[in-house]
Amino acid sequence: MEKLEKMRNIGISAHIDSGKTTLTERILFYSGRIHAIHEVRGKDGVGATMDSMELERERGITIASAATHVEWKDHPINIIDTPGHVDFTIEVERALRVLDGAILVLCSVGGVQSQSITVDRQLKRYKVPRLAFVNKCDRTGANPYKVKDQLIDKLNLNAVLMQIPIGLEDKLEGVVDLVAMKAYYYDGDSGETIRVEEIPANLKAEADTKREEMLDAVSMFDDELMELMMEGEALPEEKIHTAIRKGTLALELVPVFMGSAYKNKGIQTLLDAVTRYLPSPSDIENIALDLDNDEAEVRTLADNSKPTVALAFKLEEGQYGQLTYLRIYQGMVKKGSDLYNTRSRKKFKVGRLIRMHADHMEDITEAGVGDIVALFGIDCASGDTFCHPDLNYSMTSMYVPAPVISLSIEPKDKKASDNMAKALNRFTKEDPTFRTYVDPESNQTIIQGMGELHLDVYVERMKREYKAEVETGMPQVAYREAISQMADFNYTHKKQTGGSGQYGRVAGFVEPLEEGEYEFVNQIKGGAIPTEYIPACDKGFKKALEKGTLIGFPIVGVKVTINDGQSHSVDSSDMAFQAAALGAFREVYSKAKPIILEPIMKVTVEGPTEFQGNIFGSINQRRGVIVSSVEDGNYSSVEAEVPLSEMFGYSTTLRSLTQGKAEFSMEFLKYGKVPAGVSETLIKEYQEKRKAEQK
Amino acid sequence: MVKAELNKRSPLRIFENSIHGGVGKGNIGVLASRKGVGKTACLVHIATDKLFRDKHVIHVSFSSRVDHIVSWYEDIFKEIAKKRDLESAVEVHDEIIKNRVIMNFNQDGIETGHVLSSVKAMINEGKFPADAIIFDGYDITRARPEDMKAIKAFAEDVNLEIWASIGLRGEEPLFDEAGIPNELKSYLDVVSVLVTLRYESDYVHLKVVKDHGEMENREMDLKLDPKTLLIAEL
Numbered sequence: 009m010e011k012l013e014k015m016r017n018i019g020i021s022a023h024i025d026s027g028k029t030t031l032t033e034r035i036l037f038y039s040g041r042i043h044a045i046h047e048v049r050g051k052d053g054v055g056a057t058m059d060s061m062e063l064e065r066e067r068g069i070t071i072a073s074a075a076t077h078v079e080w081k082d083h084p085i086n087i088i089d090t091p092g093h094v095d096f097t098i099e100v101e102r103a104l105r106v107l108d109g110a111i112l113v114l115c116s117v118g119g120v121q122s123q124s125i126t127v128d129r130q131l132k133r134y135k136v137p138r139l140a141f142v143n144k145c146d147r148t149g150a151n152p153y154k155v156k157d158q159l160i161d162k163l164n165l166n167a168v169l170m171q172i173p174i175g176l177e178d179k180l181e182g183v184v185d186l187v188a189m190k191a192y193y194y195d196g197d198s199g200e201t202i203r204v205e206e207i208p209a210n211l212k213a214e215a216d217t218k219r220e221e222m223l224d225a226v227s228m229f230d231d232e233l234m235e236l237m238m239e240g241e242a243l244p245e246e247k248i249h250t251a252i253r254k255g256t257l258a259l260e261l262v263p264v265f266m267g268s269a270y271k272n273k274g275i276q277t278l279l280d281a282v283t284r285y286l287p288s289p290s291d292i293e294n295i296a297l298d299l300d301n302d303e304a305e306v307r308t309l310a311d312n313s314k315p316t317v318a319l320a321f322k323l324e325e326g327q328y329g330q331l332t333y334l335r336i337y338q339g340m341v342k343k344g345s346d347l348y349n350t351r352s353r354k355k356f357k358v359g360r361l362i363r364m365h366a367d368h369m370e371d372i373t374e375a376g377v378g379d380i381v382a383l384f385g386i387d388c389a390s391g392d393t394f395c396h397p398d399l400n401y402s403m404t405s406m407y408v409p410a411p412v413i414s415l416s417i418e419p420k421d422k423k424a425s426d427n428m429a430k431a432l433n434r435f436t437k438e439d440p441t442f443r444t445y446v447d448p449e450s451n452q453t454i455i456q457g458m459g460e461l462h463l464d465v466y467v468e469r470m471k472r473e474y475k476a477e478v479e480t481g482m483p484q485v486a487y488r489e490a491i492s493q494m495a496d497f498n499y500t501h502k503k504q505t506g507g508s509g510q511y512g513r514v515a516g517f518v519e520p521l522e523e524g525e526y527e528f529v530n531q532i533k534g535g536a537i538p539t540e541y542i543p544a545c546d547k548g549f550k551k552a553l554e555k556g557t558l559i560g561f562p563i564v565g566v567k568v569t570i571n572d573g574q575s576h577s578v579d580s581s582d583m584a585f586q587a588a589a590l591g592a593f594r595e596v597y598s599k600a601k602p603i604i605l606e607p608i609m610k611v612t613v614e615g616p617t618e619f620q621g622n623i624f625g626s627i628n629q630r631r632g633v634i635v636s637s638v639e640d641g642n643y644s645s646v647e648a649e650v651p652l653s654e655m656f657g658y659s660t661t662l663r664s665l666t667q668g669k670a671e672f673s674m675e676f677l678k679y680g681k682v683p684a685g686v687s688e689t690l691i692k693e694y695q696e697k698r699k700a701e702q703k
Numbered sequence: 704m705v706k707a708e709l710n711k712r713s714p715l716r717i718f719e720n721s722i723h724g725g726v727g728k729g730n731i732g733v734l735a736s737r738k739g740v741g742k743t744a745c746l747v748h749i750a751t752d753k754l755f756r757d758k759h760v761i762h763v764s765f766s767s768r769v770d771h772i773v774s775w776y777e778d779i780f781k782e783i784a785k786k787r788d789l790e791s792a793v794e795v796h797d798e799i800i801k802n803r804v805i806m807n808f809n810q811d812g813i814e815t816g817h818v819l820s821s822v823k824a825m826i827n828e829g830k831f832p833a834d835a836i837i838f839d840g841y842d843i844t845r846a847r848p849e850d851m852k853a854i855k856a857f858a859e860d861v862n863l864e865i866w867a868s869i870g871l872r873g874e875e876p877l878f879d880e881a882g883i884p885n886e887l888k889s890y891l892d893v894v895s896v897l898v899t900l901r902y903e904s905d906y907v908h909l910k911v912v913k914d915h916g917e918m919e920n921r922e923m924d925l926k927l928d929p930k931t932l933l934i935a936e937l
Contacts, residue, residue: 161768164768522793617817617821620821620824621824621827621828621829622828624824624825624828624829624831625828625829625830627829628828628829628830628831633801634804634825634829634831635804635805636769636773636804636805636806636807637804637805637806637807637821637825638769638806638807638808639806639807639808639809639813639821640808640809644821647769
């Protein structure tokens, strides 16, 4: 149990380019996991260790999360490297689900940027206690104080400085620790030797002031500390640490650390903070759903002697087969023991059990509660729960957004076709927001995802990892059709083609449904339609909704009520009523004034104020609605709602409009009505396409 | 009640009638009071009334966070919709909210001229067809005399009506015998309409101090209801 209390499962969440991968690399180095430092965009061609995919190496970013295990001062720490780009947030979200704490990395120049806001919102959603690390303090324009203020203003966090910098920009030497009131310098070629000195005289007054501020904030979380302060007594360091930990765990305090991963400054002190202030698995309450008991909530127990409950949160295709990353919530996972996959209802034996270090792995025989490990060769999907065969629990389902964009892909040759199938099978298992199907009409393979970049990355991975060269079509927005008013129907399906015929009449009305996709209400009285044919009517309506007649997209938000009808003792059948319902809907659809809906994205654009006019203009040209614009100093952030169909190629446009100084992030917000003009064009295009297909 | 009826019966019609039909294009109207009396509520009600009439509003704010301002609008909308039992409230809300944009500035680091040029960029480059601009939480004590003149010139230039709230500070009395706030005396020539707010005997009184060309000291037949935070008839 003592070991469990020392264990930390942490994530490193950040805005892209804030130096997260470099920070992870340094953590691995100082904890002795790797023996040399490589840079993310390294000249030595090796790349940072966490950045395991070739593609990530080239782009200098991390896309897939990899778990790695380190030890720091007798504390086992599992680190999940999470992607920073908003297009891959499912990866971040899944990683957050299994974390107990996080380091929010911020750039000392860029500060809190749009993606930091997205990432922080995710941390809040999963109630993850966090530390902030202000990185890149060696950069020109570095200002950790400003970043701390932004954490308060923009993210509404109770951010409190735990350190102040000794020098900034190219004069960054180290940090002053406001708890120990000592100066920390990081000597040696790679900053591995820590030299602790007295605070330099010129920083003493500032350190005193900031310590006062820090103590005022943290004493709120510990009565004893508050009393000692009021009585003017000496404050033991341990007491201060306890108060900071309490505040952090309660999600009411975010301690702020700083340094420069690139210049090897501030990392070891950050690791100390991880072990001091972030929670152990036993500090966190986790809930499972008991599938044998109507999904009743059950608290998992941080106890190795209890039956096993573990969550498969990540699948990865490794060199030697499929790796399944697992977080253990209760009991132990032992090599050779049996586990039960509660989704597929299949039992399997634990073969190789692995502790992961980026690309290297270590075989182990068992792992206890709280740990993050990997299994080899298990057939499962990400999000599956593995239990002791006596249990039937499922960990709380993860939030999975629906895909908003699709792309047709065509393999270039037979070999590519086989490889593409393999790749798609893998990707859909790894990433629930990535989906694929074959369009029955065009016979094309369609992939769906959360954004242009999301799909781009998978197309690239197909090429690189699976040698599957594919041609891609134009990205296609996932439109929907809907009805806008109530309308009555009364339809008779009648066919006489010799032998027994088909007969069914259905009557009722359709109306728009505010929430949900479809609702079927049966108000038939007196057996106008015999009860046995009612499910067939429901089925017929559902079938009609699969494809609208405006532009061929699914119809959503429809409530169908049937209140009358007629049957025939010989000619009525399930098939006849299904056909009647289908016909009735086709007939009533145009009367119900159908409309087209399109995905609307919440777009945040950030950049220097001088380009604000260009940013406003670019949003306006894309049928966007500007919701707000916030200016602080020379920096401006614009939030808008823009149809996804207008966002293709926006990154290129934005770059050229702002000399590459602005950036944007977007996420799905809602479905909105397409304006009349656009709607007409879409309908015309669809009709032309159909005509062409018929020829 | 449908939207058109709601607009007809809005207490804001009384408000407008008591100031010669409104502030008017190219002019500045000011709501002044001590902090916490209800200026923002009044401003947001004035803005929401314009949105209800399909007008476009830019809400410029200096103190609050954007989400705070959004919740002001949400609350005021909900209160109005509830009070008037508005039909298809959700659709009306979604429709009118598109006509509002919020621009938030940190008055510390930003000159008034800069704020105005950003607003102009929203109108010109952003093609936002503004009908009125709301200046919420403008700190007059930090503004220079030429700043108010610049705002007036801007209102004339873009030919829009501007409503501003100004917080009054300092020792009592805040107002002279004519009801004019001492802090605003030097700006009176650029302000077309000046309404002051004062909390007294259970509700907030609205008083017209300046009505276009004329100096007045007249109570409106309206109050700010402290419960709903709406402008209401007495």
